[in-house]
Amino acid sequence: MINPLAQELNDALKGTTAGELLSDVGVRLYFPKGIIAQSGEAKKLGHTANGTIGTTVVDGKPLVLPSIRKYISGELTSGELVGYAPTAGNPDLRAVWKEELIRKNPSLKDKSFSLPVVVPGLTAGISYLADLFLDEEHALVAADPSWDNYVLIANARRNADFVQFKVFKDGKFNIEGLKETLNEQAKTGSVRVILNFPQNPSGYSPTKDEAKQLVAMCKELAEKGTKVMVWCDDAYFGLNYEDDIEPQSLFAHLCDLHENVLAAKIDGPTKEDFAWGFRTGFITFGCKGMTEAQYDALVKKLMAAIRSSVSCASTPSQSFILKGYKAGNIEAEKKEFRKILERRYAIVRKFVNEHKSDYIEPLPFNSGYFMSFDTKNINAEELRVKLLHEHGIGTIQIDPQTLRVAFSSLDEENIEVVYNAIYKVAEEMGKN
């Protein structure tokens, strides 16, 4: 039985690509006209008293325990610290993030896309998209290798098939492999694909030419009548270390590509603003021809996923980020931090260019936090364990043939030590 409010949203989305791509959960979700909506009304109209929300209020402000307050400077009001944030996030922060999206992706200027919705971290955002658009009948396409959380979310949580394409072939980004996989999926009538650049675990981002081919591929599918949803996981956005990389998110090219293409952007301060533990992320939707009312219905579906799981994201993190952006110096500060990562990349790049091995080979990398080795005919887990136990060096085994190194976490002076050890242990393992 579909709730009448869910039906209203489904009716609003009728005929849109978003409406057609909804999962079983997506169809059922609705944003209740309950406590949150009534409290919102009372905020505007409850001049005498507002007895709607379960917080402890004195003189119009929520109370904060002094033992907690003392760690935060007086510049945050108690509301900015312990008050509840709206389900879709602090509206000022949402507006700032939208402006930032346009600044960072100039092609978004004058394009129509939704106001970003705050989610408690990018992981939660991906999980909500999975709620809304994946189910037993609707698979997710992703790279192989890709971030291990994708399969956990799509397959273990949502029981959706997790279909992978080999991300590299002959040392290059495997555009053809992706195309074949999407064409195969298109036979089911619709396609949902997650593309993550800079990529975890390889550290690869497409060149300008490859990005054009990716966009063309989506357009071609859409023109044949396939409903295509592209999830752009932009967790590491902006950390590009080579000149030929496409500087804008694929979202900027996809959000108005075709009526049959729905793009979702997953991004946030986690990595971009060096605020990993803040648990703040954003979901933004874009689809050619979608009206404001239709975006509103889709955002309400997302709000329903948030309301029914965590209710809302953490308030102080949103307040800190908003204040950080308003202070005006954040971009210059981020530039300095990004330079640290770029220097580490340059050292790693030089090292691997100068060292050849029969047993390990770096996968293509040009961006982000990581690089990975194809461990060819030695076992990546054995390599990891030896590095850890014999050299005290921590790395990640992604699969039996892939070892990931987060150079983002290595101090510059340690990089040679780490990479020397990796090549030495690989050599020993290969020769035995």
Ligand SMILES: Cc1ncc(COP(=O)(O)O)c(C=O)c1O
């Ligand atoms: C590709 C990718 N997406 C999303 C995330 C998760 O971000 P968050 O910490 O905001 O949940 C990560 C974190 O490791 C990641 O590598």
